[in-house]
Amino acid sequence: MKFTKYHGTGNDFILLREEDLEGREESETAKALCHRNFGIGADGLLIVKASSVADLMMAYYNQDGSVAPMCGNGLRCFARFAHEDDLVETDRFQVETLAGILPVDVSSGYDSIRIGLMKPSFHLTAPHVRREVYEGEILSLTVNGRSYDLHVLFIGTLHGVVFTEEEVPYEDADGLCHHEFFPEHINVNFVKVESEDDIRLVTFERGVGYTLACGTGAASAQVIAHKLGFTKPQAKVHVDGGTLEVTVGDQVVLEGPAVCIAKGEMEIG
Numbered sequence: 001m002k003f004t005k006y007h008g009t010g011n012d013f014i015l016l017r018e019e020d021l022e023g024r025e026e027s028e029t030a031k032a033l034c035h036r037n038f039g040i041g042a043d044g045l046l047i048v049k050a051s052s053v054a055d056l057m058m059a060y061y062n063q064d065g066s067v068a069p070m071c072g073n074g075l076r077c078f079a080r081f082a083h084e085d086d087l088v089e090t091d092r093f094q095v096e097t098l099a100g101i102l103p104v105d106v107s108s109g110y111d112s113i114r115i116g117l118m119k120p121s122f123h124l125t126a127p128h129v130r131r132e133v134y135e136g137e138i139l140s141l142t143v144n145g146r147s148y149d150l151h152v153l154f155i156g157t158l159h160g161v162v163f164t165e166e167e168v169p170y171e172d173a174d175g176l177c178h179h180e181f182f183p184e185h186i187n188v189n190f191v192k193v194e195s196e197d198d199i200r201l202v203t204f205e206r207g208v209g210y211t212l213a214c215g216t217g218a219a220s221a222q223v224i225a226h227k228l229g230f231t232k233p234q235a236k237v238h239v240d241g242g243t244l245e246v247t248v249g250d251q252v253v254l255e256g257p258a259v260c261i262a263k264g265e266m267e268i269g
């Protein structure tokens with residue numbers, strides 16, 4: 001099976017065209033390909049599909065085979081692949097996702113790919129949360145005897161933002177991600193605001209665990225930080241795998257690199 005591997009600030013993905021799947025079940029294929037020892041290894045799988053409403057469609061699976069509606073770093077890698085492989089004729093095009101039709105722009109080169117995100121929602125209902133959550137509400141959740149204040153939003157996928165100066169223990173991050181308040185789990189972002197232009201972010205991703213970067217997480221962190229008056233509309237989000245830039249405006253725009261790591265053939269049953 002032909003594959004391509006990319007990363008966006010260290011969040012790494014395997015990318016397949018639908019025809020390369022040769023009819024294999026997508027979730028099981030994602031688990032097999034993304035396994036760090038028995039597969040190629042990646043945080044997730046991106047599948048390029050035809051779309052009747054946009055230039056292309058992107059399907060996304062986490063490393064554990066779970067589906068997520070949207071992946072910000074993944075969409076930048078997807079955009080580079082589509083542009084490089086001449087699946088599109090223009091530098092600006094649209095991609096259908098389960099979080100809506102989103103614009104991508106590679107006109108500034110592959111080190112600065114811009115994607116537009118869906119309008120964030122702060123009013124959450126089932127199945128994302130156990131009970132209705134209203135805009136402005138802060139959830140105080142206790143894990144392993146320690147209390148965390150979460151700002152929650154849906155920005156194409158479900159995110160929680162925790163402002164903290166401390167290193168958060170792994171078991172607490174995992175406990176928040178799988179807290180019973182979130183029936184389908186949640187991506188958890190630990191944020192330190194360094195200035196009105198700079199945020200430091202570590203993300204524990206649903207379906208993966210700690211990742212070197214999370215694109216929708218970076219957008220979530222900046223959207224909440226700006227909404228609370230901590231940052232300007234545009235801020236750099238510093239993650240373990242590099243730096244992203246998020247601009248909050250009529251549309252939330254995520255900018256960052258997409259790097260091709262490898263192209264190859266994989267033996268898979």
Ligand SMILES: N[C@H](CCC[C@H](N)C(=O)O)C(=O)O
Pocket residue numbers: 011062067068069070071072073074157158187205206207208213214215216217
């Ligand atoms: N793990 C996330 C999807 C991938 C998000 C992240 N890789 C990004 O770049 O946005 C979820 O299950 O909602």
